[in-house]
Amino acid sequence: MSQLSLKGVSKYFGGLAAIQNLDFEVKEGEIRGLIGPNGAGKTTVFNVITGELSPNAGEILYAGRLLNGLKTHQVAKLGIVRTYQLVTLFSGYSALENILVGFHSESRFSLLDLILGGRRSRATDIAQLDKAMEILAFMGLSAFADAQAENLPHGLQRKLGVAIALAARAKVLLLDEPLTGMNPSEAQDMIETIRQIRKEYGTTIILVEHNLQAVMELCEKITVINFGQKIAEGEPGQIKRDEKVIEAYIGKNAHAT
């Protein structure tokens, strides 16, 4: 039933628990929000899922398969692809080339063919170009195909980051603060794009985001963590009213002021 599930996952840094005994399950095609105050361990959850950090305890299952111990690139090959908080792109490449890199695993190339550059290799080039342009069009980036990635405006760089993940055949897309640094219209555009991705590709999406309004608008279900532990889970309406959540956010503010 659930596509991705974490069972009792803990990750310690030194003696400090970044996440502690965390359970959560995501269904295929779901848009899930993962929220919590600063330092709650949200990004650590992503790092643990993608194998960038290995958990100290617990299991991570993807479509019935244990992910523990797999390397990042292996996890990605299975279809779990993430974006980063800070925009990460292949900045010296054009937008189109960024997408093409995402296709790297699709051309089960014969090395000889690739090196000689024969007709078959060229046919693959053209086919990939078509597919890449399709993704760019889908993301509304086709006008920037030849533009160098680092010269794109911030909002488009973020979109390109998501587009690369799509090109890499993400079945589960982990978006780490995709709306950071965006103005309201860019943010609205991004929200729309995320919805479209789910609709068109059936991608499961897990979203870490500080913009709570956007999360409430976008997600069917929200998981709230604080100090590495799950404190609430449910539909946006429920979460808004949940006392623990209010305490976690407001209470912290009350302390701060």
Add this chain to the structure above:
Amino acid sequence: MTKAAACHNGLPSAYLQKLNRQKRAPYGFLGIFFLLSMVPFICRNDYYVHVMIAIFYTVIYTSTYRFILRTGQFHFGAHAFIGIGAYASVLLVTRAGWSFWAAMPAAGIIAAVCALIVGFPILRLKGIYFAIITWGLGDTLRFVYMRFKNPFGGALGIFSIPGPNPITIPGVGVIDFSQKSHYYILALALMMLTLYVLYRLERSRIGLVFGAIREGDQLARAIGINIMNYKVLAFAVCSGLAAMGGSFYAHYTYYISPQDFTVLLTIYLAIYTVVGGQDSYFGAIVGTVVLSLAGEIFAGYSHYQLIMYSTFMIVVLLFLPQGLVSFPRYIARLFVGNSANEVKGKGNESALT
């Protein structure tokens, strides 16, 4: 899927141009081959032909060395694999009675397999560890050659290595390697082959991935690129090609000894690469050609030669970090002003971290 067709009406023109250039490239390489192959028939001075041959096989070494360097590995053992190529090919010919034409590619494959075997454990090591181990590997092999007189000939090396077997090319006649010009054509062909393979590795789809690993290895991993495999691939292919150059060297000079494959050889390659410009495909070629020709002034005085080379390298590192290939741009900038030709400094940070 009509979206695709609708949007890409000639839009990514820059990329399509790149693809077209790739399509035409083989003809370009063939053209250069034929042009250069005329040289020994016009200039019949054996000394010049010899200098050209030396440049050709050195370009094989340097360009492959540069490619490994560009995958972010601080390679310090090029001499190890060139040596493997030379010794393997010579032993296959003299001991096993193989034809040179089978032994040379076999030597390349043997070196590539060695690179694979060594590569998987050691490419995991970061930056300087890789340098230490590849350097150590080269030195160890040298000790092995010296220690075992049979079959490696010990410290004195192996003498009177036969040249390549004569071959008949339809329409051209018999090539029996009795003249320098025959070696010249063979070296040229090997060099052009190597350069073409490297061109494909750098500019084709796989080159895109190599570049991506250099641009950002974290993102590369996150989208499922197995960086290790690509590094091992580059290491093996480049070592194999360099070994074929080593095989040519052995059968061209008729004599090899452990002293031919010391770390000094790798140092030379590093100097050629840096002086030429390691960021550019042509850097290795330019560096090799310029320094080899300049080195001819001091031919026979290797200490003076090294002093000149290392001075060159220091000057380039301090004042022209993009190497000699950026010299025209550098000059242009002096006259046109800064804005016109921005020289980008990139790709240097990967090897150590």
Add this chain to the structure above:
Amino acid sequence: MELHELVQNVVNAISIGSIYALLALGLTLLFSIMDILFFAHGAMYMLGAYATYYFCTKFGWNYFVAIPLVILLIGTFGTLIEKGLFRPIRNDHVAIIFLGIALNWFLESAGFIVFGLRPKPVASAFPGKLQFLGSTISWERAVVVIIGMIAVFSLYFFLMRSRLGLGLRAFAEDPEAAELQGISNDHVCSLGFFIGCGLAALAGLLVAPIFIITPAMGSHAVLISLLVIGLGGLGSIPGALLSAFIIGSIESFGTAYLGANITWGLIFIFVVVFLTIRPTGILGVERE
């Protein structure tokens, strides 16, 4: 193996290990301070040995007068190199490695031209022999060990106790924070080069009377010290000391029983296998 042979080899191992430790200490210190590998380190060692030759054999000075002079001379030379060549490109680590390589081979070739091809002997400062557990040990080797130990301990106390040493360590830990504390980046680098090159020169001083000296000795020393600090863990001083003595022991015993060539193969294989199993070296920590 008889007892006196064993003692002989142990003493050899310790004296070789001391030399390697001095060489590796300078290199690893520079690495931990500035995150750079200084390939011209070996050339400094070579120059130190030649300076000893000139002072002691040519000018006939006392060995103990030569020690501080040579260290001062080569150390100053090192800081000049740092100021003139390394400072402009300090942040480009790859370029710095290449610069070190170029410099090493420049100095080595210059050495061949200036000093000549023929190995130079340096008259022993301590001609006597020492009887110990039935084996004969030359005083020189004992002196190598003693001076080496003194150097290692004074470096240790300098780093741990003195204000300057504290500054160096703070800088190695976190350059930006150290700079905010008023520790000057430039001064630390100069000081680092002075100590690093001075240690190499000291190794050269100690080696000069024992081995024959040639301009090529520097490159070999670079390889050895790289192996040592690689095995010990980059940037770790205790690791470098430990691995210097491990490699010294393998070399001493291996050369005695198996021959020099095989021993080198063994050392290399040992380091490769060890690093493959434990990529951070004996005492190294994973750094990002």
